[in-house]
Amino acid sequence: MFVEKPKEGQPWDVAIIGSGPSALTAAIYTTRGAASTLVLAGDVWGGQLMLTTTVDNFPGFPDGVQGPELMQKMRQQAERFGAEMIDKNLTGLDVSQKPFKLMVGEQIYTASSVIIATGALTKWLGIPGEEKLLGKGISSCAPCDAPFFKDKNVVVVGGGDSAMEEALVLTKYARKVTIVHRREEFRASAAMQKKVFGNEKIEVLWNKELLEYFGEHKLEKIKIKDTKTSEETEMPVDGVFVAIGHVPATSPFKNIITLDQKGYIVPQPKGEFKSSTNVDGVFVAGDVHDHDYRQAITAAGFGCIAGMEVLKHLDKDIPSW
Secondary structure, three states: OOOOOOOOOOOOOOOEOOHHHHHHHHHHHHHOOOOEEEEEEEOOOHHHHOOEEEOOOOOOOOOOEEHHHHHHHHHOOOOOHHOOEEEOOOOEOOOOOOEEEEEOOEEEEEEEEEOOOOOEEOOOOOOOOOHHHHHOOEEOOOOHHHHHHHOEEEEEOOHHHHHHHHHHOOOOOOEEEEEEEEOOOOOOOHHHEEEEHHHOOEEEOOOEEEEEEOOOOOOOEEEEEEOOOOOOEEEEOOEEEEEEOOEEOHHHHHOOOEEOOOOOOOOOEEEOOOOOOOOOOOOOOOOOOOOOOHHHHHHHHHHHHHHHHHHHHHHHOOHHH
C-alpha cells in the first residue's frame, strides 16, 4: 500500500464513482499522488469491458486480452497503490458544502473531491438470444471487433450517424454489411448517408425490425420482421452490431451536475482544469461525458487527466514517470 486511509471522521481526498477504465486509471494516478482514494465501484463493477471477450486494441497486449482480465488487472493495480474499493452503488450525492457527502444505502462517506466516471451503457434491443450471444457474434463496437469478422457477413442495426460509422468501419473487413433499419429513411447526416450509399459492400433493408437471435455457441442467424407487412423471415449472419445509441449513467447526478440533452455530463473547464464540472471540486472522466470515441484507451486517458487535475486541486504532488 502506497497511501493510507484517512483517519476516522476525516474525509477521503477523492472519491471516484465508477469502476471502468476511466475510474480505475484515475485511481491509479490519485493514489500514486498520495491522495487517499475511495472507489465506489458499484455492485456490478468493471464497466462494458466485463461483457467483452478478446480486446485487441489496448496497448501492451500484443496477443490481445480478455475484457474481464484487463479490468481485473486495472483493479489490482489501483488496489496495490492503496485505493479502497466498495462494490456498492452510489445512492445519493450532496455537493452543497465541503466535504462532499456520498450516500451508499445508509452509509455516508465524505470526500474533498469527486471524480464521476460512471460510463455509458449501450442501448440493446432486448430480444430473445441477445444476452446469451453477447460477445459471441453480437457487438456494439465495430472499431473494437470488426477484425474478427474478416470476410464474413454482418448486420448493423440502426439509422443514425453511429450506425453509419459502424457500417463503414466494418466494410474494411467484412464481405458484406447489411444495415437493418425499422424506418424508410435514416436519421444520419447527409454526409454520412452519402458515404454509405456509395459503398458497394453495404446493402440496406428498409422497414425491417430484428426480432430474435439464433445460435448455440455463436450467432448463426437472425429473425427479422417487415414493419409494414409483418412478414417474418430468417437470415443467416455471422455478426450483428447494435448501434441504436448509448445511455450515460448519470441518473444520480440530475439537478446536481450540468447535463446535456442526452444526459451526458458537460465538462466546464476552469483555468488549468479541463475535466471540471459546474461544481468546484467535482471532475468527470470517460464515457459519461464522451459522445465520440467510447474506447477503453480514451476512457483511460480521460481518467488520467481527471486524476492529475484532482491532485492539482488538492495541491498534491503529481508523480513523475
